[in-house]
Each structure stands twice: as C-alpha cells, then as structure tokens.
Amino acid sequence: MAKIISGKEVSAAVKARVREECEQLKAQGVVPGLAVIIVGDDPASRVYVNNKKKACAEVGFHSEEFALPAETTEEELLSLVRELNERKDIHGILCQLPLPKHLDEKKVIHTIAPEKDVDAFHPSNVGQIMIGEYRFLPCTPAGVMEMIKSEGIEVSGKNCVVIGRSNIVGKPMAMLLLHENGTVTICHSRTKNLKEICSQADILVAAVGKPKFVTADMVKEGAVVLDVGINRDENGKLCGDVDFASVEKKAGYITPVPGGVGPMTIAMLMQNTLTAAKLLTGC
Ligand code: NAD
Numbered sequence: 001m002a003k004i005i006s007g008k009e010v011s012a013a014v015k016a017r018v019r020e021e022c023e024q025l026k027a028q029g030v031v032p033g034l035a036v037i038i039v040g041d042d043p044a045s046r047v048y049v050n051n052k053k054k055a056c057a058e059v060g061f062h063s064e065e066f067a068l069p070a071e072t073t074e075e076e077l078l079s080l081v082r083e084l085n086e087r088k089d090i091h092g093i094l095c096q097l098p099l100p101k102h103l104d105e106k107k108v109i110h111t112i113a114p115e116k117d118v119d120a121f122h123p124s125n126v127g128q129i130m131i132g133e134y135r136f137l138p139c140t141p142a143g144v145m146e147m148i149k150s151e152g153i154e155v156s157g158k159n160c161v162v163i164g165r166s167n168i169v170g171k172p173m174a175m176l177l178l179h180e181n182g183t184v185t186i187c188h189s190r191t192k193n194l195k196e197i198c199s200q201a202d203i204l205v206a207a208v209g210k211p212k213f214v215t216a217d218m219v220k221e222g223a224v225v226l227d228v229g230i231n232r233d234e235n236g237k238l239c240g241d242v243d244f245a246s247v248e249k250k251a252g253y254i255t256p257v258p259g260g261v262g263p264m265t266i267a268m269l270m271q272n273t274l275t276a277a278k279l280l281t282g283c
Contacts, residue, residue, distance in 0.1 A: 001248060001249060002225070002250070002251035004254060004256055005150065005151060005260070006256070006259060006260075007262060007263040007264045008259050008263055010150045010267075011266065014270070018059045018270045018271055018274050019058070019060055022274060025274075025281075028281075030277055031060075032062065032273050032274055033061065033087075033090045033273075034118065034273045035063075035084045036053065036065050036066070036096065037065075037077070037080065037095040038066070038095075039077065039096075039100060039103065040068075040070035042098070045097075052094075052269060055267070055269070055270055056270070056273075059270050061274075062089065066080060070100050071100075072100075074104060074107065077108060081112055082111065085116060090116065091273060091277040091280050092269075092272065092276045092277075093117070094112075094118055095108050109121045109122055110122065115135065115279060115280060116276055116280070118136060118273050118276055119138065119269070119272075120135075120136040120139070121167070126172075135275060137176065138172045139265045140168065140173075142268040142271070143261055143265050143268045145176050146264060146267075147226065147260075151253060153203070155180035156180060156182065157181060157182075157183065159200055159202045160177040160183065160185070160202070161197055161201035161203070162184065162185070163188075163205065163208050164186075164187075164188065164209075165186050166207065169207040170188070173207065173228075177205075182203065198219065200220060201219075202220065202223055203223065204223050204225050206226070206229055206240070206242050207228040210229070211231040211232065211233050211234075211241070212241070213229070214242040215243045215246055216243065219247050219250050222250075222251070222252035223250075223251050223252060224251070224252055224253040225242055225251040225253065225254045226255050226260075227240035227244070227254070227255050227260055227261065228261050229242070229257065230262060240255075240256075240257030244257070
C-alpha cells in the first residue's frame with residue numbers, strides 16, 4: 001500500500017513558514033499584499049478566489065478582491081492591472097483564469113508587472129524558469145515539488161514522466177524535475193505507447209484533466225504518483241487523474257484528490273506573494 005502524501009499537512013507547513021516570515025516583514029513595516037481579480041461569475045473560479053483570500057488571512061497578508069462583471073471590456077481590465085502594478089501596498093497580482101471569451105488572457109498576463117506576477121505566467125518569468133534563474137515558480141508544479149521534498153524523495157537520476165504539456169502545469173513541471181536532475185519524459189495526447197512509458201516512471205505526475213485516467217497497469221511497483229487532476233467522476237464526486245483505489249495498492253507514494261496538490265497550489269501562491277513583497281521592498 002502506498003504512503004499517502006497529504007497536501008493538507010504539507011501545505012499547512014508551508015503556510016506556517018510563510019506566516020512566520022510575514023510576521024518578520026510586518027515588524028519592518030511591510031504587509032504583503034495580494035490583489036485577486038475575478039471577472040464574471042464562474043462558480044469554480046469563485047471557489048478558488050475565496051480559498052486564496054482565506055489563505056491570505058491565515059498567513060497575515062493583506063488581500064484585495066476585484067470582482068468585475070462578465071461584460072468588463074479589455075481596456076477596463078488592463079487599466080485595473082496597470083493601476084495595481086503601480087500600487088506600493090500590492091506586491092502580488094493574479095487574475096483568475098479562465099476569463100470570459102471576449103477577453104484576451106495573454107494580453108492580461110503580459111500586462112501584469114513581472115515582479116508582481118505571483119502565478120509566474122508572464123513570459124519573462126517563464127523564461128527565467130527555463131534557465132533556472134527565477135523569482136517565482138508556478139504554484140502547482142512548485143507544490144508538487146514541495147510534496148516530493150517533504151518525503152525526502154530523491155529526484156536526481158530518476159525516471160520522471162509528466163502526463164500533460166500545458167503551460168501552467170505540464171511544461172513547468174517537467175522543467176522543475178529537470179532542475180532536480182531527473183530524467184524527464186513529457187507525454188501528451190499524441191504520445192504513443194503511453195502505458196509503456198508511464199510504467200517505467202519512478203516519479204509519475206498526472207496533469208491530464210481526465211478522471212481516473214492513470215490505472216494500476218500504467219504504474220511501476222513502488223513509484224511516486226502525483227495527481228494534479230481535479231475532475232468529477234460519474235457520480236459527480238471530486239476525483240483526480242489517477243485511479244486512486246487501484247494505484248494506491250501498487251505505488252510507493254501517492255497524493256489524494258481532494259487534499260493533495262490542490263491545497264499546495266494555494267500555499268505556493270502565498271510563498272510567491274511573500275517573495276514578491278521581499279523583492280519589491282528590499283526587506
Ligand atoms: P490542459 O487541458 O491544459 O492540459 C491537459 C494535457 O493533457 C494536455 O497537454 C494534453 O496533451 C494531455 N492529454 C489529454 N489527453 C491525453 C491522453 N489521452 N493521453 C495523454 N495526454 C493527454 O489541462 P491543465 O491546465 O494542465 O490541467 C490538468 C488537470 O490539472 C486538470 O484536471 C486541472 O483541473 C488540474 N489542475 C489542478 C491544479 C491544482 O491546483 N491541483 C492546478 C491546475 C490544473
């Protein structure tokens with residue numbers, strides 16, 4: 001039976017560390033500030049934004065929500081971002097995605113000042129991650145790495161397989177594993193022999209967006225299996241990309257859904273906001 005890596009526990013430890021550092025910053029007159037922009041009324045986005053605000057309160061940050069109506073124009077949104085770029089009390093800016101279709105997500109991401117881009121989506125931050133000289137790491141892959149480290153799992157020299165090649169999860173995930181000297185394979189929708197490749201992985205990260213996609217026959221005995229997926233199963237219950245019930249019996253370590261990578265993403269956002277506050281204030 002696999003050991004479960006609890007995102008609840010690891011994220012609590014990250015947030016405790018952030019809270020402590022936040023106290024030290026406050027003693028120097030700096031309160032880390034995060035601005036969260038939400039456009040429209042997507043229920044999933046609303047839940048994510050509420051969780052982010054709650055986490056800010058937990059660690060002692062100042063947070064401000066900007067809830068804009070779905071019919072907001074691009075110029076209105078961009079001018080808000082520009083305004084926030086200039087504010088001294090705001091150190092991190094994030095715009096909850098997805099945006100309504102008439103708004104260009106790329107333009108918004110490009111307008112956020114890179115030094116306040118706590119999601120690490122701006123091309124300048126993405127480029128810095130590529131060369132290993134980064135301010136921020138994208139929250140979800142960083143959270144996965146934190147979970148691996150929390151168990152003292154060595155990445156160096158291991159066969160690492162990432163299923164998924166999105167800009168926010170799959171690609172940066174592969175890069176972070178590479179930075180830790182893993183031998184990394186990225187699989188995607190056009191990959192042939194997926195099962196064969198996955199079953200050689202010592203560390204397997206699933207970021208596909210398909211419920212219970214990774215089954216036990218795709219997993220090597222004793223592998224470390226990290227499940228990024230957030231899906232609903234046939235009964236409407238929250239589940240990951242990994243068939244937890246069968247894979248748990250074969251893997252060495254596994255992350256659950258819920259209570260796995262999800263809470264880590266928010267904890268790493270807190271970490272990034274703290275980093276931004278320190279860099280911007282020189283504290
Ligand atoms: P995405 O849709 O952008 O990317 C999915 C990837 O899966 C693609 O690169 C695609 O090539 C690959 N894929 C699709 N079908 C495949 C197949 N049959 N075989 C192999 N690969 C296949 O999704 P994303 O934004 O990367 O998110 C992935 C999942 O992670 C989703 O369930 C999402 O909700 C979840 N997610 C969770 C968090 C978190 O905090 N836990 C954060 C971001 C995303």
